[in-house]
Amino acid sequence: MKLTNLLNANGFPITNLANGVNAQDAVTFAQLSAAQMGWSWKQPVRAATTANITLSGLQTIDTVSLVVGDRVLVKNQTTGSTNTIYLAATGAWTPAPDAALSSEMLLATAFISEGTQGNTSWTMTTDGPINFGTTNLLWTQTGGGANYTPGNGVLFTSGIISVDPTVTARKSSATIGDGVTTTITFTHGLGTRDVLVSVQEVATNTGVIVDWVANGTNTVQVTFGVPPTTGQYRITVIA
Numbered sequence: 001m002k003l004t005n006l007l008n009a010n011g012f013p014i015t016n017l018a019n020g021v022n023a024q025d026a027v028t029f030a031q032l033s034a035a036q037m038g039w040s041w042k043q044p045v046r047a048a049t050t051a052n053i054t055l056s057g058l059q060t061i062d063t064v065s066l067v068v069g070d071r072v073l074v075k076n077q078t079t080g081s082t083n084t085i086y087l088a089a090t091g092a093w094t095p096a097p098d099a100a101l102s103s104e105m106l107l108a109t110a111f112i113s114e115g116t117q118g119n120t121s122w123t124m125t126t127d128g129p130i131n132f133g134t135t136n137l138l139w140t141q142t143g144g145g146a147n148y149t150p151g152n153g154v155l156f157t158s159g160i161i162s163v164d165p166t167v168t169a170r171k172s173s174a175t176i177g178d179g180v181t182t183t184i185t186f187t188h189g190l191g192t193r194d195v196l197v198s199v200q201e202v203a204t205n206t207g208v209i210v211d212w213v214a215n216g217t218n219t220v221q222v223t224f225g226v227p228p229t230t231g232q233y234r235i236t237v238i239a
Contacts, residue, residue: 042099
């Protein structure tokens, strides 16, 4: 179908648009962003290598069983000059048309759709000039697909990183004393009665011994023999 008049999307986005190839093709947002960064986006690849491979025959690459014509980012070859995008074949593989010339390789970038590296993008970061077939081509991950494994004391839930309160110590501190009150309630907000309480004199940084009780999951109560002067002490609660 050929448009013969203006196309009005009425405020709606045009989605699932293929990357532009020819001079008069529309460009995608990804292509525009890449152009701003100087990247040269290639058509997506189905899989990418993780080690040196033989560049022939149908094989399984990064858990993906290839079929004829699949685009594969080969980036881990012992001979670095052969690192580029290939078309899988039953015989010898050939470089993809958009990744087979020196002029095509500077900042070449491809999105990987499947395998353990799926949903990541990789860019050829070797500095120019590039002589295709001679220059070692280094590919570096430049987007997406980051996986995080929380260590001790760290929680990773629904994309949010937080401190594990059952493992990591937390504290809350404040200056106390008003010249009147001998029993002072301090709200620490740590959500537990399993706490340690430390009190020190502000002027000398000397620790003092006081009676205290965890009278709530978010509060402690400290008692002095005489009312502390205003701001005389610093209380720290550790959970």
